Amino acid sequence: MESQWFVARLHDRSIRGLSRQVAALIQSGMLPVGTNLPPIRKLAFALGVSPATVSIAWGELRRRNLIEGRGRSGMFVTGTSIVPHPVRRTASVGLSKTSFDLTSYTPDLSLLPSLDRAFSLVGRTPNLNAYEDETIIGALRAIASDTWPYTPEDFMACNGGYGGVHDVMHALIPPGSMVAVEDPAPMRVLDILDHLSALIVPVRSDEEGPLPDSLQAALGRGATAFYLQPGLNAITGRAISAARAAELAVSMADAPATWIIEDDALSGLADKTAASLGVWRPEQTIHVRSLSKSLGPDLRIGVISASARIIRELQAFRSFGAGWTSRLLQSAAAWMLTDTETCATVARARHVYGMRRRALADALANHGIDVGGGGGFSLWLPVVNEVDALATLASDGIRVTGGKKCSVGGAPHIRLSFSRLISDQEWLASRLVFAGLR
Incomplete structure (x- = not known):
C-alpha cells in the first residue's frame, strides 16, 4: 500500500x-x-x-x-487475530495427532488423586460466597507456611501456576523491559514475556541450575526480573542445587531492584523441596507454587509468596478481574494436602513417573546416550539438527516438541514427555538415536 x-x-x-x-x-x-x-x-x-x-x-x-x-x-x-495469542503454545496445539504423540506435558490421569471426598467437605469453607477480595483462606495459608522453602511475609492463592506467573509478570514487569530467563523455559512463560514486549535474555544452565556468570551478564545489561524454576525444571527435569541457589543469591545481591520470579511448576512430584533464593533474598523473591500436576489440573490452584507490599500490589492488580481465587477450590486443595490417602497417591505418582523416566533413560543408555538425573515429565535431548530430527521422527509417527519453542538462541534440542509412556521405550530410543541425538 x-x-x-x-x-x-x-x-x-x-x-x-x-x-x-x-x-x-x-x-x-x-x-x-x-x-x-x-x-x-x-x-x-x-x-x-x-x-x-x-x-x-x-x-x-x-x-x-x-x-x-x-x-x-x-x-x-502477518495475521488477523483480533486478540493477542501465545504464539509458541498456539503452534503446538490443534495439530493432527500422530500414533506416538509425546508433546503432552500433563499428568497421567490414572495417577491423580480423587477429588470426590475433597468436594464433599467444601461446605465448611469460611466466608463462602462473600464478595471479599481475600488473598488466601486460613487453612491453605497454614499449610503453605509449614511447607514453604523459606519464610515469606505473606501468601496469596492463585488460579494455577501459570495463572500466578501471568499475574506476577503483568503486575511487576513494565512492557518492554529486559528479563533474564533460565534457559530453557516453558513455552507459556516465553509467550507471556513476548506479550509484554520484553527482551528475553537467556541465562544458560547446567545440571545444577542457572550459571552465575550468565546471570551476572544478564543483570549487567539491566534485567528488570529474573525468572527461574528452582524445583524440577519443566523442560529438563533437573532441579537447582542448594549450593547453586546460594551462588545465584550472591549475584542477586548486586541487583536489589531486580525481581526474582520463581516458578515451582511440579510441586509434589519432586523428591526435595525447591531451593529458593528467598532464603537469602526474601524481599526480592516472588515464589509461585503450582498444585496442578500433583493434585489435578482442573483444581486450578497455586500459591504465591512475596513481601506483604508485593502481595498488596498483586491483589490490587487482580481487582481488574475476579479479585480472588475460588474459596471452594482453595478449601478442597487444603483438605487434599493434609489427607493421608491423597498424600499416598501423590507419592505413588512421584514413584511411577520416576520409574518411567528411568526406563527410557536406560533404553537410551543402551545406545550410548546419557540423559543424566532428574524427574518430572520431560527429557531435554540435544540433537545435531532440530528440523531434521523433527522430520525424521514424524516419518516414524513420533511427535515431539522442537527446542526452539522453549529456548532462546540455544543449541538444537528436542523435548519429549514420558509421563504416559508405559511401553515401547527400546523402540523409541532407537528412533531417537536414528533422528540424530548427540
Missing part, C-alpha cells in the same frame, strides 16, 4: 490511534495478510508525524502478532 492510502484512513495520528486504526484495517481484511507496509520514514512524512511515533505504533502491532519484519525488507501484515 502507498502512503497516501493510509493518509486517507488514519485520522488519529497519535501512537495509540495509529495502532488502533491499522489493527482495525487488518482485522477487517482491508489490509490482507502479506501486504507490505510503506517504509516508516516515508509514512511518517506523509502523516505529518515523527518516525518515532510510527515506529512505536508498529511495535504494538508486532507485539500483537499482526505485522512482522525489520530492516530493508520492511514491515508486512
Whole structure:
C-alpha cells in the first residue's frame, strides 16, 4: 500500500490511534495478510508525524502478532487475530495427532488423586460466597507456611501456576523491559514475556541450575526480573542445587531492584523441596507454587509468596478481574494436602513417573546416550539438527516438541514427555538415536 492510502484512513495520528486504526484495517481484511507496509520514514512524512511515533505504533502491532519484519525488507501484515495469542503454545496445539504423540506435558490421569471426598467437605469453607477480595483462606495459608522453602511475609492463592506467573509478570514487569530467563523455559512463560514486549535474555544452565556468570551478564545489561524454576525444571527435569541457589543469591545481591520470579511448576512430584533464593533474598523473591500436576489440573490452584507490599500490589492488580481465587477450590486443595490417602497417591505418582523416566533413560543408555538425573515429565535431548530430527521422527509417527519453542538462541534440542509412556521405550530410543541425538 502507498502512503497516501493510509493518509486517507488514519485520522488519529497519535501512537495509540495509529495502532488502533491499522489493527482495525487488518482485522477487517482491508489490509490482507502479506501486504507490505510503506517504509516508516516515508509514512511518517506523509502523516505529518515523527518516525518515532510510527515506529512505536508498529511495535504494538508486532507485539500483537499482526505485522512482522525489520530492516530493508520492511514491515508486512502477518495475521488477523483480533486478540493477542501465545504464539509458541498456539503452534503446538490443534495439530493432527500422530500414533506416538509425546508433546503432552500433563499428568497421567490414572495417577491423580480423587477429588470426590475433597468436594464433599467444601461446605465448611469460611466466608463462602462473600464478595471479599481475600488473598488466601486460613487453612491453605497454614499449610503453605509449614511447607514453604523459606519464610515469606505473606501468601496469596492463585488460579494455577501459570495463572500466578501471568499475574506476577503483568503486575511487576513494565512492557518492554529486559528479563533474564533460565534457559530453557516453558513455552507459556516465553509467550507471556513476548506479550509484554520484553527482551528475553537467556541465562544458560547446567545440571545444577542457572550459571552465575550468565546471570551476572544478564543483570549487567539491566534485567528488570529474573525468572527461574528452582524445583524440577519443566523442560529438563533437573532441579537447582542448594549450593547453586546460594551462588545465584550472591549475584542477586548486586541487583536489589531486580525481581526474582520463581516458578515451582511440579510441586509434589519432586523428591526435595525447591531451593529458593528467598532464603537469602526474601524481599526480592516472588515464589509461585503450582498444585496442578500433583493434585489435578482442573483444581486450578497455586500459591504465591512475596513481601506483604508485593502481595498488596498483586491483589490490587487482580481487582481488574475476579479479585480472588475460588474459596471452594482453595478449601478442597487444603483438605487434599493434609489427607493421608491423597498424600499416598501423590507419592505413588512421584514413584511411577520416576520409574518411567528411568526406563527410557536406560533404553537410551543402551545406545550410548546419557540423559543424566532428574524427574518430572520431560527429557531435554540435544540433537545435531532440530528440523531434521523433527522430520525424521514424524516419518516414524513420533511427535515431539522442537527446542526452539522453549529456548532462546540455544543449541538444537528436542523435548519429549514420558509421563504416559508405559511401553515401547527400546523402540523409541532407537528412533531417537536414528533422528540424530548427540
